[in-house]
Amino acid sequence: MKISELFPDVVTEDTEYEFKALLKQDNPVKWAKTIVGYANDQGGIIFVGVSNDGEAFGLDLNEIDQTKNLVARVNDRNIFPHVKISYMMRSVDETADHFVLGMKVLPAESVVRYREGDFNETVYIRGNGNSTPATPEDIISLSKRRYGVDNETTEVRYREEEWTDYLTLCREYRNDGAVPSLKELQSEEIVSKDGFAKSGFIMFRDGYDRDDTMICCRLWKGMNKAGTVLDSARFKGSIALVFENALRFIERNTKSGWQKTANGGRKEIRSYPKEAIREALVNAIAHRDYSISGTQIDVDIYNDRMEIVSPGSWLLPKGYAEYPVGSIPSIRRNSIIAACLDAANLMERGGTGFLTMMEAYKAFSEQLQPVISIYPGFLNLKLYDVLYRVDEAPRSVEYTASENKVWKLLKENGPMKVKDLQCAYGYSNRSRFLKDVINPMIERGDIYRDGSTKSPTAVIKIKR
Known part of the structure; x- marks a missing residue:
């Protein structure tokens, strides 16, 4: 019996349908990647108990139960976030002993990944009859699926009086101390030709009140989160306001002092170079995955270091350490948010943010250099306190x-x-x-x- 006799619209494998004889548990990625690919596209149906040429031989009821349990287990352990699947059955014989099992995968609201082990995630997308690993560009495109981020044209017309936080940020960091003109915002595609704000720009608007811009800051007593929280704050609102508030929190909870120079003068020294802190926050804001709901950027300050954690998988094909310093390719997850930061002179176009951080730390030892750790679903950037000394004030600062x-x-x-x-x-x-x-x-x-x-x-x- 052909599958088309059971499902008249199904003739062959394509972007919507795939045939599987059995789902094997010894190497689940062979079929689970199809589930992930469908979830990252418009959804689709996997028919189990069907050969590659469309011959429907079916499974018995015991095999169907085992198949459902296997899919549920893999969905729970290996697929993040979990996808929604519904089932249907059609008998292939008059005695109703064998059935074709149809698994309908619904499209997901955010990017779905297949996880193997603790540190290996792959995003799959659907082709014509197959599922393949997504390129970084594919992932960026998928991450924009959620409405409001990042390049959708909204119905909100741009008016300067509604973006005062952002314009204040521009005045502070632009070399000319001016605000970007409407023409400049349009040339950067932040505002449409008709004068309407792109969805990423809405996140810089005064009074923005969604939680997806949140930055949580904490000052810890000790070297880890087992210590006491000495100071904490949660900032939400426009990206411009949240950025400035996070900088102020870090400023009041980190140390600065003065050091004698060779010619008898004095120069200011800080626990963390200003440029490194600013670049770290800007990169976290620009590259975080806003499609992952219920997350925020975390800034944790410990005795000897600061950790800035942002949601979102690493988009490049190789790990951070495999790229020579200064040669990390620039791939933007959120093009409009990055363009807004560009216009404020806070983000270089060439992807030099990490290089700027390294440059700020070049005078310090190897043990104090910034470290980027890549984990499934988030990035952790560590900046080390260059003034930290155990059980005493920094000796490089003159203290009575x-x-x-x-x-x-x-x-x-x-x-x-x-x-x-x-x-x-x-x-x-x-x-x-x-x-x-x-x-x-x-x-x-x-x-x-x-x-x-x-x-x-x-x-x-x-x-x-």
């Missing part, structure tokens, strides 16, 4: 004995009130203690006061 003591007390105990620090020193005069010890460290950026100077609950925190 009293300032070193403040540093150690705050590092060991976390935030403390001024009166408690004063008591630990034995200072009888609060004003003198503030003048001699606390205020100079605040002015230099070593510590900061969280709360009003007159508030009894205000505490001193270390910028780490």
Whole structure:
């Protein structure tokens, strides 16, 4: 019996239909890639119990149960995110002992991957009768499926008064200190020729309130998340506002100081080079996968490092370490968001963000160089604190004995009130203690006061 006798519209394998005699459990990727390919396209049906030439011989009920259980197990363990599958059966004989099993795969709302092991994910797309690994360009195209990201023309007309956060960002970082003209935004395809904003640009609009721009920042006491959270914040809103708020959080929770130069002068030194922090955040925003709902960019600051984690698989065919420094190809997951950052002079066109970070760290040892770790579904960028020293203030900064003591007390105990620090020193005069010890460290950026100077609950925190 031919499959067309059971399903008149099905004649041969194509973009919508595929035939499988059996689904084997010893190498599931051979058939599971078809499920992934259909989910990443317009959906499709896999017919089990059918030969390659369309002969329908069917499976018995026990084989059908085993097949369904196998598909459910592979969908749960190997396919991310899980796809929706429905089943149908047609008898191939008069006694109804054998059936063709049809598995209808529904199209997914986000990019679907097949996972083998802990660190190997493959995106498959559907061709004419086969499923093949997607190219980086294919993945970018798939990631734009969700409405609102990134290149759809919306019905919102661009008006400068509705993008004040973004225009303020442009004034701060553009060399000319000006805002981009409408003509410039149109030439970058951020705004359509008719004056309507692209969906990626909507994420920079004042009052944007969806959760997909969220950045979660945390300051930890210790080297990992087993420690105490000393400071935390969740920022959402327009990308421009979230970016600035995240930078301010990092600034107040990291250290800076002064170092003597060879000619007797002084220069400012920081735990993390400004350029590296900015590039790390910009790259996380530009390249995150906005199609993965319920995720955010995470910024975690530990004693010795900062980790910036963004959702989205690595798009390039080789790992980060396999590319020579400065030669990483520029592949943009979100073209309009990247163009908006370009127009604000925050993102280079040539994909030089990683090179800029490496350049900012070139004066430091190999152990302090930035590290990119690639995991299934997200990237982790580590920036190391170049001033970090164990159990003491950085020796490269000039600290008095009293300032070193403040540093150690705050590092060991976390935030403390001024009166408690004063008591630990034995200072009888609060004003003198503030003048001699606390205020100079605040002015230099070593510590900061969280709360009003007159508030009894205000505490001193270390910028780490």
